[in-house]
Amino acid sequence: MVDPVPLLIMGSGPAGLAAAQEAVRAGVGALLLDEQPTGGGQIYRALGEATGERQKTLGTDYAAGAPLLTVLSAQCLDHQPGATVWEVSPDGTVYYTRQGQARAVSAEQVILCSGAMERPMPFPGWTLPGVMTCGAAQILLKGAGVFPASGAVLAGSGPLLLLLAKQLIGARARLAAVVDTTPADNYRGALKYLPGALRTPGYLLKGLSMIRTLSASGVPWYRGASGLEAIGDDAVAGLRFKVRGRQHEVACSNLFLHQGVVPNVQLSRSLGLEHHWDGLQRCWRPILDGWGASALERIAVAGDAGGIMGARAAEAHGRLAALGALNRIGVLSETERDRRAAGARAVYRREILPRPFLDRLYRPHPDYLQPADDTIVCRCEEVTAGQIRKYVELGCLGPNQTKAFGRSGMGPCQGRVCGLTVSEIIAQARGVPLEQVGYYRIRPPIKPVTLGELATLEQPEDA
Amino acid sequence: MASGSNFHRLPEPEYKRLTMTFDGRTIEARSGDSVAAALIAAGVTVTRTTPVSGVSRGPYCMMGVCFECLMEIDGVQNVQGCMVQVREGMSVRSMAGARTVSDARTPGDG
Amino acid sequence: MPETEFAVVGGGLVGMAVAYGLQRRGHQVTVFDEGDIAYRASRGNFGLVWVQGKGAGMPDYARWTRLSAALWPEFADELKRKTDVDVELTQPGGLDLCLTESELADQVARLEGLRDALDGNYPFQVLDPGRLRGMVPEAGPAVSGATYFPEDGHANPLFLLRALLGAFRAEGGRIENGGTVSAITPTRGAFRIETERPWEAAQVVLSAGLGNAKLGPMVGLNAPVKPNRGQVLICERVQPFLNYPTVQIRQIGTGSVQIGDSKEDVGFDDTTAPRVVAAIARRATRLFPLLENVRVVRAWGALRIMSPDGHPIYDRSTEHPGAHLVTCHSGVTLAAAHALVLAAWIGGGEPEIPYLETFSGKRFQLSSAA
Ligand SMILES: Cc1cc2nc3c(=O)[nH]c(=O)nc-3n(C[C@H](O)[C@H](O)[C@H](O)COP(=O)(O)OP(=O)(O)OC[C@H]3O[C@@H](n4cnc5c(N)ncnc54)[C@H](O)[C@@H]3O)c2cc1C
Ligand SMILES: Cc1cc2nc3c(=O)[nH]c(=O)nc-3n(C[C@H](O)[C@H](O)[C@H](O)COP(=O)(O)OP(=O)(O)OC[C@H]3O[C@@H](n4cnc5c(N)ncnc54)[C@H](O)[C@@H]3O)c2cc1C
Ligand code: FES
Numbered sequence: 001m002v003d004p005v006p007l008l009i010m011g012s013g014p015a016g017l018a019a020a021q022e023a024v025r026a027g028v029g030a031l032l033l034d035e036q037p038t039g040g041g042q043i044y045r046a047l048g049e050a051t052g053e054r055q056k057t058l059g060t061d062y063a064a065g066a067p068l069l070t071v072l073s074a075q076c077l078d079h080q081p082g083a084t085v086w087e088v089s090p091d092g093t094v095y096y097t098r099q100g101q102a103r104a105v106s107a108e109q110v111i112l113c114s115g116a117m118e119r120p121m122p123f124p125g126w127t128l129p130g131v132m133t134c135g136a137a138q139i140l141l142k143g144a145g146v147f148p149a150s151g152a153v154l155a156g157s158g159p160l161l162l163l164l165a166k167q168l169i170g171a172r173a174r175l176a177a178v179v180d181t182t183p184a185d186n187y188r189g190a191l192k193y194l195p196g197a198l199r200t201p202g203y204l205l206k207g208l209s210m211i212r213t214l215s216a217s218g219v220p221w222y223r224g225a226s227g228l229e230a231i232g233d234d235a236v237a238g239l240r241f242k243v244r245g246r247q248h249e250v251a252c253s254n255l256f257l258h259q260g261v262v263p264n265v266q267l268s269r270s271l272g273l274e275h276h277w278d279g280l281q282r283c284w285r286p287i288l289d290g291w292g293a294s295a296l297e298r299i300a301v302a303g304d305a306g307g308i309m310g311a312r313a314a315e316a317h318g319r320l321a322a323l324g325a326l327n328r329i330g331v332l333s334e335t336e337r338d339r340r341a342a343g344a345r346a347v348y349r350r351e352i353l354p355r356p357f358l359d360r361l362y363r364p365h366p367d368y369l370q371p372a373d374d375t376i377v378c379r380c381e382e383v384t385a386g387q388i389r390k391y392v393e394l395g396c397l398g399p400n401q402t403k404a405f406g407r408s409g410m411g412p413c414q415g416r417v418c419g420l421t422v423s424e425i426i427a428q429a430r431g432v433p434l435e436q437v438g439y440y441r442i443r444p445p446i447k448p449v450t451l452g453e454l455a456t457l458e459q460p461e462d463a
Numbered sequence: 464m465a466s467g468s469n470f471h472r473l474p475e476p477e478y479k480r481l482t483m484t485f486d487g488r489t490i491e492a493r494s495g496d497s498v499a500a501a502l503i504a505a506g507v508t509v510t511r512t513t514p515v516s517g518v519s520r521g522p523y524c525m526m527g528v529c530f531e532c533l534m535e536i537d538g539v540q541n542v543q544g545c546m547v548q549v550r551e552g553m554s555v556r557s558m559a560g561a562r563t564v565s566d567a568r569t570p571g572d573g
Numbered sequence: 574m575p576e577t578e579f580a581v582v583g584g585g586l587v588g589m590a591v592a593y594g595l596q597r598r599g600h601q602v603t604v605f606d607e608g609d610i611a612y613r614a615s616r617g618n619f620g621l622v623w624v625q626g627k628g629a630g631m632p633d634y635a636r637w638t639r640l641s642a643a644l645w646p647e648f649a650d651e652l653k654r655k656t657d658v659d660v661e662l663t664q665p666g667g668l669d670l671c672l673t674e675s676e677l678a679d680q681v682a683r684l685e686g687l688r689d690a691l692d693g694n695y696p697f698q699v700l701d702p703g704r705l706r707g708m709v710p711e712a713g714p715a716v717s718g719a720t721y722f723p724e725d726g727h728a729n730p731l732f733l734l735r736a737l738l739g740a741f742r743a744e745g746g747r748i749e750n751g752g753t754v755s756a757i758t759p760t761r762g763a764f765r766i767e768t769e770r771p772w773e774a775a776q777v778v779l780s781a782g783l784g785n786a787k788l789g790p791m792v793g794l795n796a797p798v799k800p801n802r803g804q805v806l807i808c809e810r811v812q813p814f815l816n817y818p819t820v821q822i823r824q825i826g827t828g829s830v831q832i833g834d835s836k837e838d839v840g841f842d843d844t845t846a847p848r849v850v851a852a853i854a855r856r857a858t859r860l861f862p863l864l865e866n867v868r869v870v871r872a873w874g875a876l877r878i879m880s881p882d883g884h885p886i887y888d889r890s891t892e893h894p895g896a897h898l899v900t901c902h903s904g905v906t907l908a909a910a911h912a913l914v915l916a917a918w919i920g921g922g923e924p925e926i927p928y929l930e931t932f933s934g935k936r937f938q939l940s941s942a943a
Contacts, residue, residue: 035527035546037548042526046495049495051473051475051477051478053473053474053475054473054475057473084546087847089847093847095847104847117524117526117528118524118528127518127520128519129508129509129510129519129520129521130508130521131523132521132522132523132524132525133523133524133525135524135525135526136522136523136524136525136526139500139525139526139545140470140500140503140504140525141473143495143496143497143500143525144472144493144495144496144497144500144501144504145472145473145475145478145493146470146471146472146473146496146500146503146504147470147471147473148469148470149469149470149471150469151469152469171473173471234509234519235508235509235519235521253469254469264528272844379520379523379529379531380515380530381515382513382515382516382518391735394735394738394739394742395738395742395748395750396609397608397609397750397751398608398609398610399609400609400610400616401609404616404731404734404735405731405732405734405735406735407731407827410807410870410871411530411870412530412533412541412809412868412870413528413529413530414870414871416528416529417524417528417529437609438609438610441610443844443845443871443872443873443874444845444847444872445869445870445871445872447527448541448809448868448869448870449868449869450865450866450867450868450869451806451808451832451854451857451858451864451865451866451867451868451869452854452858452865452866454806454850454851454854454855454869455851455854455855455857455858455865457847457851457854514810514827514828515827539866540866541809541868560812561809561810561811561812561828562809562810562811562812562867563811563812563814564711564811564812564814564863564864564867565863565866566866
């Protein structure tokens, strides 16, 4: 087993990289683990290797991550890419697999910066090959410079959808259509949050610029769409939808979906941390203090994994979490911690101001929170929304019972993709608030690990 | 090979060309590509059939979340193709339903 | 007027089997169960319908287990007919695999003891490595032998729970879940069930698993059950390779491979422990080296409900007639007997089998007084 480390940071997105910077600055040798082959997380994925062409296509927000990435070459940072973390124990032991070998390392403090994932958007046909997420399209672009030059439809709602449209248009892709599902009354509902958002106007200005690019491009842009259905036999061939009662059908060879991102809570859940339901963001977030610290002494959570906040706020949050952890291991005094934190705290406060407006504006369309009976919600085990509703009728009160009855959430993705939908369906079927329904009980390993790896694992206590 | 694909590459001559095979067919990739990205760039949409109903599936999230991209890579079954980078000469196969209990791992299997 | 004839407290495999059995005989039953997350062995077990080795020290338990295994096929058919749920029962006989000679010798001695206690009617077989590999070619070189019992089998315990619930509902049974029964008070020949709102029942069946320890004494019954943790690993789906269930590993209907199970005395802690998980994985890969590259997709810990001697407790209160208690640590195996035989006894019928009194909880009072 590897020697104990003072600080282990999991995730090398903005939150993890900023946390690593604070550790380096304090002279603490941190271990940084990430399952990706390169640092940067989702927003700055593969930035270190990106050509000028790629940076130009992806825009200034992408290139802006460069200063953060410099920490990866710091002497006292042990950066291990390609390391998949599959278990974190409450005592600070972290289990991961790298190059086919499972390892365990104990840390005095662990900061989980596992980021966000896209909210599932289930509707008939969403499991067809060729249907992917907008994030996936971005990953193709960032990681491989690959983009759909023709025949792609983007559907759903949210900033990432517009950003992708802008990036693809910039790459001279000929989009077949953008199908926006943002419900019309979301605009009214979001209005009351507008004044707050205007205090950090950068996001709104960027949004307007994306909208201008899309309008000027001549790409067919349908707004207020509902009733989505992907069609095709062995792969997606088109998208059907309604706009103001009128049926439309657009042929496509690829369909990219998006309806916001949600925290990746797999690890915080598996640790048994308490989570609360964020009604505005419609997702769960672990309960943390102002330093990202959890109820477990050795475990903190930073960035989007603790609640959707966006890249800049995630960076500031990563700093705060690192400073808190450095204080807890006795490297920084409280005064020094607070002094170093002042700047980050101000950035964090400023950057989260627009969130309520964005969250309300892009609240998912009810069609995709409550899919029709014949829609598959658990992609792995092919369980439909109707089956979940039947189990509720039988007497199931929550997702762990419907899981036992029908296997939803038992496949290799371990419930990541169906978890939120299943809870939403149960809540509505029972007529109770989602908080009362709860979430899957997540157990380690949170990523599949071979029996051979488990069998050869050296336990920390064996050392 | 990429002629059947509606995916294009940015003009980036900097990246090294690599070759791999998918179900025996030669695929051109570039250094830094994930296996799933290289396949998509080459116009491959279906990468497995499910063990539940046998329907076709392809990569969905590209970030390790959904497990739709399970493939056999150099003889190891059910590997997430979006999480593995292409190496020269790699042999990749689609998965048909459930895996077999032992991996093939035949050296040089193509 | 009581609102229900029978209140069954606890809706796990044991409670649902009894509730279904009562309801199908024309009684009117309401099941009280907790919410989505609870200590629930029925959701975390290994799914064996197992006879081999059960009943050492209590031959009636061996008889009872074999009766249930024999009733299982007709029981599974009945559930399928009523609910369309296939509980995936197969009974090809089962194996207990051994990694050392002494392990095998101990096991053979145990089974011989049972055979003697059952007057020679106990058809187990000892398999040397050669014969074992004839039946299970995938067994590794480290396996020193196995015992085989032809009546063993397995089922899908989760589908069983769903089928029991479905069949119970189809027969007109009622479910009240989401709350905890905090007290049961005998009142004028009936029972007051304290939960979200008080209920009145003519009779009560305590089948609350670990909860029985607390609830039993409220109606004059003794169930000194304690938790014992077992951890189970679930692997990805694999094409069929294992034709027999074994105590250590089985392949379920979907193709997933289940590996278990540890026995740990850790109180009310149903989390998983990496050290134990690693030990289970080591043993599994020695038994079946081919499994080395197969991935674990889930692991869980669940609490067994253990009585002091490991055998079931079936009891009725003499102090408060109408109160019954049922618990066991083989709720899958015994489901058929619980629904088809035990329920009749609880319902007031003549006992079809003579030895049910053997399982009374009084056996623990006597031994602790002694
Ligand atoms: C697909 C996608 C694309 C996005 N693109 C943009 C964009 O272009 N612009 C924008 O403003 N915002 C974008 N966002 C939102 C953006 O991700 C966040 O605002 C920001 O990246 C959050 O930073 P973070 O450090 O909290 O997490 P992330 O940047 O998401 O970093 C999390 C890191 O943790 C690692 N990780 C997770 N689980 C494990 C594990 N078990 N073992 C090892 N490592 C693990 C991941 O590999 C990842 O590198 C995107 C989100 C997604 C999901
Ligand atoms: C790891 C493991 C492996 C096993 N393998 C096998 C096997 O292979 N074969 C086999 O036959 N058996 C096996 N078992 C045993 C089997 O699972 C149990 O015998 C069976 O599930 C017990 O069922 P039960 O209904 O008594 O208990 P439980 O399933 O624990 O159910 C008790 C129910 O009572 C409810 N409850 C408790 N207190 C209250 C209260 N105060 N008010 C209301 N409701 C209450 C709970 O919510 C719960 O739903 C195994 C057990 C474990 C843990
Ligand atoms: S495409 Fe989702 S895990 Fe690879």
